[in-house]
Amino acid sequence: GESVGLHLPTLSVQEGDNSIINCAYSNSASDYFIWYKQESGKGPQFIIDIRSNMDKRQGQRVTVLLNKTVKHLSLQIAATQPGDSAVYFCAENRGGGADGLTFGKGTHLIIQP
Amino acid sequence: NAGVTQTPKFQVLKTGQSMTLQCAQDMNHEYMSWYRQDPGMGLRLIHYSVGAGITDQGEVPNGYNVSRSTTEDFPLRLLSAAPSQTSVYFCASKQSTGQGNEKLFFGSGTQLSVL
Numbered sequence: 001g002e003s004v005g006l007h008l009p010t011l012s013v014q015e016g017d018n019s020i021i022n023c024a025y026s027n028s029a030s031d032y033f034i035w036y037k038q039e040s041g042k043g044p045q046f047i048i049d050i051r052s053n054m055d056k057r058q059g060q061r062v063t064v065l066l067n068k069t070v071k072h073l074s075l076q077i078a079a080t081q082p083g084d085s086a087v088y089f090c091a092e093n094r095g096g097g098a099d100g101l102t103f104g105k106g107t108h109l110i111i112q113p
Numbered sequence: 114n115a116g117v118t119q120t121p122k123f124q125v126l127k128t129g130q131s132m133t134l135q136c137a138q139d140m141n142h143e144y145m146s147w148y149r150q151d152p153g154m155g156l157r158l159i160h161y162s163v164g165a166g167i168t169d170q171g172e173v174p175n176g177y178n179v180s181r182s183t184t185e186d187f188p189l190r191l192l193s194a195a196p197s198q199t200s201v202y203f204c205a206s207k208q209s210t211g212q213g214n215e216k217l218f219f220g221s222g223t224q225l226s227v228l
Contacts, residue, residue, distance in 0.1 A: 041221075043117075043221045044219045046216055049215070101215060101217060102155075105154060
């Protein structure tokens with residue numbers, strides 16, 4: 001069935017490098033996408049979101065890119081810091097029904113000193 | 114403004130016991146929901162509510178009951194706990210449904226173990 005997925009369960013990067021976390025989606029009708037960060041023992045925390053009428057959106061040290069042609073979403077984190085260690089989830093809003101967010105399984109970002 | 118508050122943070126139950134996971138939000142959000150999070154499974158929707166007095170089933174509702182008597186509170190009840198319900202439970206809320214209101218705000222979770 002259709003799903004939101006992530007290419008890698010674990011991503012290890014050096015402190016100070018840029019991180020790129022990828023997400024694939026299969027529902028071309030999805031019109032909204034969102035990234036959450038979940039630190040150990042805590043609930044998911046909003047990072048950034050993007051609508052389907054955009055292909056790029058920037059926040060503080062984070063950028064989300066949306067490629068609707070290949071149904072691909074990515075989260076870029078600049079100058080990765082130890083505090084960025086967490087599991088990152090993408091989610092899509094497929095529309096229809098009262099709850100449209102469908103979550104991927106998550107990527108664990110590990111920061112190497 | 115505390116956001117979404119969940120209690121308890123940890124709970125251990127024996128098979129067959131019942132309990133209620135509490136969730137409260139102080140953001141005047143119409144929409145509230147419960148998710149469970151299992152290793153390698155991501156977040157799966159259990160039940161949700163679009164307003165006081167209204168509840169509906171999500172992806173994995175079996176074994177759970179909910180009610181929404183007030184805007185602020187959305188308790189999740191396990192009537193007869195089973196080991197398969199061992200999980201981390203998250204409550205989440207958002208302003209309302211519809212475009213422009215997709216962002217969910219999550220509580221800090223309840224870790225439940227059923228022996």
